[in-house]
């Protein structure tokens with residue numbers, strides 16, 4: 310607030326009472342100068358410049374006629390005080406502030422004071438306007454009667470209400486459900502409150518009461534338009550649910566695809582096996598899958614499950630060799646609450662129950678100890694079991710697929726595998742051939758794995774040097790398809806260009822080949838072409854040239870067979 314000192318008017322000149330109007334006029338060089346008439350060091354009155362320049366005055370007259378004598382003297386202590394406290398006395402006086410030695414320090418005059426206050430008010434208003442128009446928020450200020458006193462441009466834009474229309478009106482004429490009016494009543498500021506002042510507009514509000522001392526004289530609200538954010542968020546939600554729907558559709562489509570398509574290769578034994586697996590998939594028969602490690606036994610088990618009516622239900626894998634015998638029962642059968650020391654207090658669901666309704670794949674089933682073999686047999690026969698520590702039978706509906714790389718017959722003879730379980734498991738047996746017995750599948754598998762890993766490692770590999778392919782074809786593959794897959798992964802990682810070259814052949818393959826590499830310059834595409842040609846020719850031979858049957862056996866539509874035969878030049882010339 311303005312103090313006396315700040316408002317003090319110091320532009321004055323002392324003149325004697327004998328000073329004439331002409332002399333006075335010549336002394337006043339600018340319109341702010343006030344003449345102070347002094348009679349022997351006593352202030353007898355003041356002359357304001359506008360009075361001095363009234364036209365009809367006689368210039369030879371003294372200042373006495375236009376003097377304003379209603380003055381009062383104030384001690385200098387008044388300087389620090391608020392000027393408003395002197396406002397009432399100013400109505401009739403010009404206050405002259407006297408110094409310690411009775412010298413005049415300046416004067417306070419109502420007229421001059423109003424000018425000063427007005428100027429200051431204009432500056433404050435200008436600053437306020439600048440702030441209001443600089444801020445990105447919509448600002449609304451109301452008084453304690455809810456009448457709008459400030460409304461900035463952002464508010465005009467946000468609500469499409471011009472200032473002239475709203476200022477001076479009650480805000481409730483324009484909005485209902487208002488936050489800012491509540492502030493006036495509640496006296497409490499709010500921060501970042503989401504609000505919907507009208508349909509289709511979303512804002513975040515900061516609002517505070519305006520206080521004059523303890524009295525609330527209005528409220529100010531700053532509203533940040535978040536309509537766009539809300540709209541984008543709604544769009545995002547919509548898009549997410551669309552993505553979800555598409556994902557569901559994809560899953561449904563994927564469910565409709567051939568689950569056996571992931572098993573690559575066209576070796577006749579493999580094809581027969583796939584046909585058999587397809588037939589057995591629709592039943593609940595126990596399947597025993599035999600074959601060396603890494604030949605694709607789990608791949609078959611999964612495909613059978615996916616092609617079965619249980620496809621939507623869980624496919625649970627238990628590696629019997631990986632679970633210690635002591636934990637096997639609790640893992641597989643689960644246990645009741647408090648069944649044994651150290652057990653989870655709430656009990657545990659075993660894999661039999663987890664797989665309920667679906668398929669349980671017991672890998673490495675021959676590794677089960679004899680006592681557990683008996684228990685498994687019982688479950689296989691009755692589909693009923695008891696949890697560890699439990700006395701209530703638990704009924705399940707599980708399809709069992711088992712697998713082993715062991716020679717079960719030899720184990721039978723040695724008494725390591727129970728005969729009754731052997732016959733129970735041996736209902737449908739699929740014998741997956743090792744990779745060395747189906748070398749013709751190697752190019753197709755190589756091509757498949759290159760594609761898979763190129764995608765994973767973001768490479769663009771399109772070729773494999775024939776020397777590398779010939780090594781892959783001649784290697785004995787003790788680890789079967791898994792080993793081949795690992796070798797390809799390694800080569801894809803190491804290859805920088807788009808051709809897998811000799812330098813990336815793993816040492817183990819080099820060793821076996823004794824450094825021998827074949828040479829011919831064909832790319833992967835031609836190797837695949839050659840394999841396709843051989844396959845189609847061989848199958849046509851088997852079916853005595855029956856193309857429909859050939860297409861069926863190869864698992865491709867007739868049109869694709871024609872197309873491929875045409876491309877490979879296998880169609881007889883017309």
Ligand SMILES: Nc1ncnc2c1ncn2[C@@H]1O[C@H](COP(=O)(O)OP(=O)(O)OP(=O)(O)O)[C@@H](O)[C@H]1O
Nearest residue numbers: 571572573574601602603604605606607608790791
């Ligand atoms: N015919 C095939 N086509 C494509 N990938 C295959 C094929 N056979 C095996 N694979 C791949 O080789 C790897 C090993 O296969 P899988 O785990 O099914 O073998 P397994 O016989 O069950 O092995 P183990 O006896 O060691 O459990 C997997 O990554 C699998 O996807």
